[in-house]
Amino acid sequence: KNTETNIGEVIIEGKRADANVRSNEMSLVKLDIKTIRMVPSLLGEVDLIKVLQLLPGVQSTSEGATGFSVRGGNADQNLIILDEATVYNASHLMGFFSVFNNDAVKNVTLYKGDIPAAYGGRLSSLLDVQMKDGNSKKTGFSGSIGTVSSKLTIEGPIIKDRTTYLIAGRRTYADLFLPFAKDENVRNNKLYFYDLNLKLSHVINEENRLYLSGYTGRDIFKNEFSSIGFGNRTASVRWNHLFSQKLFFNLSLIYSRYNYEIATPQDEPTSFEWNSKLCDYSSRFDFTHYISGNHKLRYGATLMYHQFYPGSVIGLGDSSIYSDFILPAGYALENSLYISDDYKVTGKLSIKYGLRLAMFQNMGPATVYSYDNEYHPADSVVYPKNKIFNTYTSLEPRVAFTYLLNDVSSVKGSYLHASQFIALAQNSTAGTPLDIWFPASPNVRPQVSDQFSAGYFRNFKQNMYEVSGEVYYKLFTNLIDFRDHAQLFLNQYLEGELRIGRGYAYGIESLIRKDEGRLTGWISYTWSRSFRIIPEINDGNRYSSPYDKPHSVNVVANFEISKRIVASATWIYATGLPVTFPTGRAIIGNAIVPIYSNRNAYRMPDYHRLDLSLTFRGKPGKKWHDELNLSVYNVYNRHNAWSINFVQDAADPNITYAEKTYLFSVIPALTYNVKF
Numbered sequence: 001k002n003t004e005t006n007i008g009e010v011i012i013e014g015k016r017a018d019a020n021v022r023s024n025e026m027s028l029v030k031l032d033i034k035t036i037r038m039v040p041s042l043l044g045e046v047d048l049i050k051v052l053q054l055l056p057g058v059q060s061t062s063e064g065a066t067g068f069s070v071r072g073g074n075a076d077q078n079l080i081i082l083d084e085a086t087v088y089n090a091s092h093l094m095g096f097f098s099v100f101n102n103d104a105v106k107n108v109t110l111y112k113g114d115i116p117a118a119y120g121g122r123l124s125s126l127l128d129v130q131m132k133d134g135n136s137k138k139t140g141f142s143g144s145i146g147t148v149s150s151k152l153t154i155e156g157p158i159i160k161d162r163t164t165y166l167i168a169g170r171r172t173y174a175d176l177f178l179p180f181a182k183d184e185n186v187r188n189n190k191l192y193f194y195d196l197n198l199k200l201s202h203v204i205n206e207e208n209r210l211y212l213s214g215y216t217g218r219d220i221f222k223n224e225f226s227s228i229g230f231g232n233r234t235a236s237v238r239w240n241h242l243f244s245q246k247l248f249f250n251l252s253l254i255y256s257r258y259n260y261e262i263a264t265p266q267d268e269p270t271s272f273e274w275n276s277k278l279c280d281y282s283s284r285f286d287f288t289h290y291i292s293g294n295h296k297l298r299y300g301a302t303l304m305y306h307q308f309y310p311g312s313v314i315g316l317g318d319s320s321i322y323s324d325f326i327l328p329a330g331y332a333l334e335n336s337l338y339i340s341d342d343y344k345v346t347g348k349l350s351i352k353y354g355l356r357l358a359m360f361q362n363m364g365p366a367t368v369y370s371y372d373n374e375y376h377p378a379d380s381v382v383y384p385k386n387k388i389f390n391t392y393t394s395l396e397p398r399v400a401f402t403y404l405l406n407d408v409s410s411v412k413g414s415y416l417h418a419s420q421f422i423a424l425a426q427n428s429t430a431g432t433p434l435d436i437w438f439p440a441s442p443n444v445r446p447q448v449s450d451q452f453s454a455g456y457f458r459n460f461k462q463n464m465y466e467v468s469g470e471v472y473y474k475l476f477t478n479l480i481d482f483r484d485h486a487q488l489f490l491n492q493y494l495e496g497e498l499r500i501g502r503g504y505a506y507g508i509e510s511l512i513r514k515d516e517g518r519l520t521g522w523i524s525y526t527w528s529r530s531f532r533i534i535p536e537i538n539d540g541n542r543y544s545s546p547y548d549k550p551h552s553v554n555v556v557a558n559f560e561i562s563k564r565i566v567a568s569a570t571w572i573y574a575t576g577l578p579v580t581f582p583t584g585r586a587i588i589g590n591a592i593v594p595i596y597s598n599r600n601a602y603r604m605p606d607y608h609r610l611d612l613s614l615t616f617r618g619k620p621g622k623k624w625h626d627e628l629n630l631s632v633y634n635v636y637n638r639h640n641a642w643s644i645n646f647v648q649d650a651a652d653p654n655i656t657y658a659e660k661t662y663l664f665s666v667i668p669a670l671t672y673n674v675k676f
Contacts, residue, residue, distance in 0.1 A: 083236050099215070101197055106130045140676065170194065194218060225264065230259065235254070332439045377493050395417075423440075506528070
């Protein structure tokens with residue numbers, strides 16, 4: 001007799017429901033694309049970095065910007081990689097969007113402290129973004145049309161079950177409407193960005209797989225006074241080889257470039273073009289070795305060649321007053337060896353320990369200046385091409401443990417020693433393109449940090465609720481800051497603008513998260529402090545770092561009203577960023593000169609904002625899936641200060657008043673998404 005039995009829905013998950021308790025990892029954030037897409041958006045575009053900024057220990061650097069600070073560190077202390085290629089500026093549209101297209105992204109992982117030994121070169125975090133591989137069964141399309149940008153993604157098999165491809169493109173189109181503006185000057189303006197992701201995957205046989213991924217993106221801004229262009233390009237080729245069921249090998253060849261240019265109109269006395277770029281060529285050799293059920297060994301090597309082109313100015317046209325000026329290029333090697341072991345000591349205790357040996361070498365051609373006690377250039381030494389004239393080595397241990405208290409709770413701890421050999425000179429925190437990366441040298445030692453972390457992790461109601469609390473302490477040495485009124489651009493004596501000292505940061509992070517049921521989301525609270533002590537700044541007294549935010553609260557909630565309607569809300573509160581304000585003035589001759597406070601002695605007003613969104617899904621059963629998303633950014637119209645300037649009254653020069661600039665009021669956006 002034939003019988004038929006209906007079973008309930010089967011859910012296959014890629015991780016254990018209690019992984020946050022049992023995994024031998026802490027200070028770690030993993031987000032899936034489904035979670036990212038549910039967060040209310042700015043201008044109709046949900047950005048993964050802005051979602052990361054809603055998690056404990058991660059702070060935005062300014063309103064709307066994709067730059068972020070992790071546990072009090074600088075934005076340049078975060079290593080951002082896309083399919084293993086370094087992304088040096090992850091901003092689009094002057095920082096309001098990031099370079100990551102959600103439709104092309106598979107996994108997002110942020111390591112805030114316990115950074116794997118396979119990666120180094122930054123002090124604060126590793127943001128690992130992995131692209132989708134493409135559908136191996138059938139061709140699919142997905143796209144969206146929004147108020148500011150549109151996207152299209154195509155993926156499918158070239159050879160079924162063996163070779164796949166993914167192509168994803170995105171572009172803003174506000175510039176398409178500028179020709180209709182009433183102001184004639186605005187009609188000729190341009191303001192847009194575009195990016196393109198490509199991924200090819202090929203299964204050679206059961207032991208070998210090949211991957212090729214690439215990214216290119218660019219921002220264009222042009223008005224009657226100037227034009228700005230900047231962008232990233234990355235490419236990586238990866239070969240996976242399975243020697244046996246216990247030994248896995250990965251070889252990667254990687255290219256990364258970031259460049260920008262600024263130009264003024266030709267045939268003017270002030271016409272010029274300014275260019276700068278940074279290029280990396282690197283390779284990785286990574287082994288994963290399952291020694292036994294209790295030992296998982298990882299080891300390998302990385303080789304990287306840096307090319308720094310800090311800037312050049314070229315006069316445009318015969319009438320330009322500018323002579324050609326090119327800052328000397330810089331060249332360096334950054335190589336490393338690493339090994340780590342995940343060791344399951346007992347059923348309750350797991351330990352992960354590792355060691356990374358990093359080496360940084362400056363290469364010629366180069367001119368190295370020495371400086372006197374007043375930081376003026378005193379002498380110089382010229383080195384020929386390919387001459388290695390300076391070497392730094394760093395031994396970087398790290399260790400972490402997990403101890404299970406019971407089936408639903410654990411305690412964890414970690415220690416990380418890290419070095420950073422390149423740093424960023426930046427004119428603001430707002431994601432502008434004017435970034436100058438410069439290397440360690442005989443005058444600039446590598447920055448170093450030591451971080452200690454401990455945490456308690458607990459799940460409730462069959463792992464429906466995740467609760468965690470972490471404490472951390474970070475100590476920075478050889479920390480770089482800049483003197484007051486530093487000249488950062490087109491300065492061949494940039495090292496004379498640097499001031500070196502130490503710093504420290506500490507804090508408490510708490511998180512409650514729910515990923516199942518009709519109501520999902522999280523609540524996070526962070527209390528943190530970040531300080532610096534540099535002898536030549538602030539009279540040697542301690543001062544707040546630019547990213548010292550004592551309090552930060554984030555609430556993210558998604559509620560499934562019905563199978564087809566989902567409501568989402570985000571509320572953010574944070575202490576204002578430190579800032580230096582004028583506290584008086586002096587009259588010298590006929591000029592009024594402001595007198596400033598100590599470094600970062602004041603704060604911007606506290607920041608808070610509410611965002612809402614409503615998603616309407618199309619009827620199920622179609623050959624395609626579609627949805628309409630309505631989002632409102634800054635619902636109660638909070639005028640959060642982006643900058644505060646002190647302006648002298650035109651009628652009475654004895655009167656000076658503070659002028660606040662804010663970027664956004666209430667911003668509604670409509671986006672239509674379709675997939676078939």
